Amino acid sequence: RVVPLNTWVLISNFKVAYNLQRRPDGTFDRDLSEYLDRKVPANINPVDGVFSFDHVDGATGLLNRVYQPSSRIESRWRIVDLEKPLSATEVVPVIVFFHGGSFTHSSANSAIYDTFCRRLVNVCKAVVVSVDYRRSPEHRYPCAYDDGWAALKWVKSRTWLQSGKDSKVHVYLAGDSSGGNIAHNVAVMAAEAGVEVLGNILLHPMFGGQSRTESEKRLDGKYFVTLQDRDWYWRAYLPEGEDRDHPACNPFGPRGRTLDGLEFPKSLIVVAGLDLIQDWQLAYVKGLEKCGQQVKLLYLDKATIGFYFLPNNDHFYCLMNEIKGFISSDLN
């Protein structure tokens, strides 16, 4: 039961900071949250082979940050060609990434997520579009899903994100914690609308339910996370008066819907063995299997939440390999 020291400091710092931001009456100190969040600007100059630029939606003020591998030709640096596709011959995967934060915290320009997305670009040789969504408690269900869906449509309609001989945008949806939950829901909306998504990558996705599972009881308060804070975030996100069996929280629960017959993308679900909500995540995996959907579970025994923020542990490298394989297996 060992976490590297700097990871421990990082996640404990978040825990303490978040405690200060959540108020018992369900309101949230957004100013303090934005003040404390460490943000980084986009950088059109390649750093470690990756450059980034932002697109701000004029109407909503929401940010999409695009990360791309930099050209090997130095004279092409710092100029983004929005006229040409990513490649006319090869397929370049585009990962739409939804950051975590329990629907309440963080942004696409948060340092931890900027760093993570850059790593994803290099590992998968993909373009990553990190997407902001309206957060709770100011904006409840279904705002995050609507924003995610809008972002997917935006990505799908960019000619400069197209690749391959079939000239289309080859999209994967990904997200951690609440971002994983959003990815699932956006994938459902996409499947229903006939919009093609090649795969879902869910990193300890945020699900729950009204009952208390064994893992929740066993791990409550043991590894940075408490049931009390989980409950707070659901109360902040779900419509007022709703309980945790609302399908946004519990997609395969008593009020869930089946995905039978739906052209749902294949899924890679990553579960951290020390995450107290793992029973819900495992139930999600079973739910997908029962609907006949293709799903792979990566269960990382000794991992805590946030293990992927710093590349200082085996789980991190294992995860990156799996994601790489998950995507590259489509490229043949």
Added chain:
Amino acid sequence: MVLYDSATLGGSCSGSSSSSSSSKPPPLQQRQQTQQDIDGLLAGAGYRVRSSELRKVAQRLERLETAMVNSPADLSQLASDTIHYNPSDLASWVDSLLSEFIQPPNCPSAFIMDAETNQTVVSDAWTTAEPHMPQVHQNISYEQQSLNNQLTVDNQLTVVTAMEEDSGIRLVHMLMTCAECVQRGDFSLATSCLEDMQGLLTRVNTVCGIGKVAGHFIDALSRRIFQGIGGGSINGGSAYENEILYHHFYEACPYLKFAHFTANQAILEAFDGHDCVHVVDFNLMHGLQWPALIQALALRPGGPPLLRLTGIGPPSPDGRDSLREIGLRLAELARSVNVRFAFRGVAASRLEDVKPWMLQVNPKESVAVNSIMQLHRLLGSDLNRNSPIETVLSWIRSLNPKIMTVVEQEANHNQPGFLDRFTEALHYYSTMFDSLEACTVQTNKALAEIYIQREIANVVSCEGSARVERHEPLSKWRTRLSGAGFRPLHLGSNAYKQASMLLTLFSAEGYSVEENDGCLTL
């Protein structure tokens, strides 16, 4: 309980405890050592923690968590009352929270006491209320430009914007090529580039977006190629003209308002408890910053101090004493709110011509030195003597001010290589123009744009003493000011909150206030 392993704590323990209250800056060597000791992975997450201190910080965090769990009643109170500073410095952030919990609530936190107790030791404090304008400084999204068009007419524009994007990109490519020729000294090729670009401009929307920005850069390149690098008509704008343009820039977008507001907050705090205060404004203009400060001082508990304002500005050519006029208006205002006020104007065409004795600083008064986008003009080096910046910083320090507020553009426009400077400027000012467009304030934006255009022209077409827009990034200013004997005063979450609230008044999408290692940026 989660245990942490110490395998990652390798290497030397070179760090002494962080000394933010020292009167002199640490010698350069020691600072370099401590830089190397910073945990690289946490740095990538935005936190500066020395590897040697990780264990200590972890222990403090644990204590803090325990304290928080044991006093849930205090937590909400604590959360809303505490002023947080510089969250990147995790060790001191945790310590300040711990001290809030352990000390009784009527004791001010360690940070505020810092400034006071060090007053008797020779310590000069400066805050950088830096509205890095704009923060996202390398951001060229053509998509944004075409979106502006889409707002007006819907369907038929899809074809036009595709063409537009094409021409827009060609323009950018050509601008870079032209700049590269200029750097190489190939003026004939540069000239033919210019001609091509001017042709392209006719096919592109120059009212907004890339066409407009490109137009300004083409003009600036043109100036450089045909008129040489002496500046000529750009720097020749009269003081009166400059004031008008500045005023429109002030109205059209939030940058200057944010700068004034944040600087005033810091000055107000620094003057707390002092009865004789003296503000030195390095560029008075229309004195737009000062009514708010005068009013705030009028309202402070315990009553206002005696306020002296010394405004520096260029001499008026036509016999008007514009400095005095502004001073008189401010005096009127001060009188109306019962603040004892005295004004003095110092006319100087360049900041480096000002000598400290002209400011007539009284040893008994508390001094605030306020520089809004002036210091970068001193960065040109004169081979004959000391660089002007060093001279000026040194006399500022000799005045022993209670606080120095510095506002600068967060940009890298002072690099020696022309192409690098050009590229940086292209990205920076494109975003700047976009941000101007995002403002829905009803005002004549054209004049604000000319203000920006003059900056562009100076960065691109001038050299030597004519090039005064020598913007440098925050990190360089931090080093320079520390080296001159100034200690950073951090702007806290209260200033942040108020600045954010102010921003909401400006009805503009896409702006945000960010905290950056003790400084606030817009």
